[in-house]
Amino acid sequence: MNVRTALAAALAAGATLFAGACAGGPKHISEITPAVAERLSGAWVLNEAESDDPAQAVPAAGPGRGAVGPGGGRPPGGGMPPGGGIPPGGGMTGRPGAGGGGRPGMGGPGVGRPGGPGPGGSENRAAQQELRRMAMVAPRRVELSLSDSAVVVSYPREGSWLLLFGTDVKRAVSDSVEVTARSDWENGRLVVTRKVSGGGALTETFMPSADGSRLTVAVELATGAPRGGIEFHRVYERERSGLREPAR
Numbered sequence: 001m002n003v004r005t006a007l008a009a010a011l012a013a014g015a016t017l018f019a020g021a022c023a024g025g026p027k028h029i030s031e032i033t034p035a036v037a038e039r040l041s042g043a044w045v046l047n048e049a050e051s052d053d054p055a056q057a058v059p060a061a062g063p064g065r066g067a068v069g070p071g072g073g074r075p076p077g078g079g080m081p082p083g084g085g086i087p088p089g090g091g092m093t094g095r096p097g098a099g100g101g102g103r104p105g106m107g108g109p110g111v112g113r114p115g116g117p118g119p120g121g122s123e124n125r126a127a128q129q130e131l132r133r134m135a136m137v138a139p140r141r142v143e144l145s146l147s148d149s150a151v152v153v154s155y156p157r158e159g160s161w162l163l164l165f166g167t168d169v170k171r172a173v174s175d176s177v178e179v180t181a182r183s184d185w186e187n188g189r190l191v192v193t194r195k196v197s198g199g200g201a202l203t204e205t206f207m208p209s210a211d212g213s214r215l216t217v218a219v220e221l222a223t224g225a226p227r228g229g230i231e232f233h234r235v236y237e238r239e240r241s242g243l244r245e246p247a248r
Contacts, residue, residue, distance in 0.1 A: 026149035027165040029185045037146040039212035040190060044236035046140045052232035054135050054219070059230055126177045127199030133157075134194060134202045135221045138234050142217075144206070146190065151183050153192055163192065200224055213238050 143154035154160040163169055163183035170180045178197040183190065186205075195201040205218040215236040222229040 027167075028149045029165060030148070031188060032146065032148040032185065037148075039208040039210075040144050040146045040206060040215075042144065043239035044142045044144070044215045045239045046138055047235040047237050048138070050235040051138060052234070054138075054221070054230065054232045057221075057230040057232040124198055126174060127196045130173055130177050130179070131196045131199040131202065131221075131223070134196070135219070135230075141239070142236065144190075151190060151192070153181075153183070161192075200229070 137157075139155045139157070141156060143152075143160075145152040150162065150164045152160050152162050161169060161171075161181045163181055165183050165185055168180050168182050170178055172178050173196075177199070180195045180197070181192065182195075183192050185191070190206040191203060192206070193201055193203040200221065200223040203220040203222070205220075207216045207218065208214070209216075215238070217234040217236065219232050219234060220229055221231075
């Protein structure tokens with residue numbers, strides 16, 4: 001059984017299982033037609049050259065989540081302006097972003113180093129490190145399997161999340177860190193949010209091209225810091241049959 005068939009089988013089995021447990025059963029979205037599901041479903045490989053460098057991402061307006069999606073954020077493709085961070089601040093340096101300029105610090109308040117908002121204990125540091133990994137390390141390959149009531153999202157380092165629309169799913173990452181994932185259908189787009197206990201949240205809005213060959217993922221990082229989160233984009237190409245990129 002190939003991966004796509006396995007994901008579809010898991011989706012069908014999970015939807016049946018959760019239907020009895022959730023009041024009213026799974027939430028069906030009438031907008032998700034077979035054509036829409038086909039445009040989103042499948043394996044996607046990162047186009048690193050056209051994706052933004054999160055270490056140079058611009059801060060979102062206001063605290064918490066910024067506005068990414070229709071009319072918000074910045075257009076995909078190319079790097080972010082130099083001088084950013086998560087939020088801007090000292091820390092590690094690395095490769096230049098796609099839009100020019102070196103990679104400034106990934107420290108700063110809230111993500112990266114210990115000492116962000118909240119207690120500075122090991123649990124808080126572990127949560128911040130998990131959120132930082134989710135934001136800074138772009139999955140080289142992502143798989144999606146979509147129906148009108150649920151989605152299976154598969155990340156290389158996390159495995160598969162089976163998410164009924166509007167239903168929280170919790171998973172322990174370690175003894176001290178828990179991640180809560182949720183899928184929603186907003187303004188005709190798939191939105192997946194992963195919240196790290198005590199560490200903030202990462203929200204991804206998946207936007208396929210009209211011909212289904214390209215996938216832009218608008219990413220919002222909410223750290224809870226007074227300066228707000230950051231916004232950036234990742235660009236994926238549909239995986240060609242028989243050619244697989246190494247997982248990351």
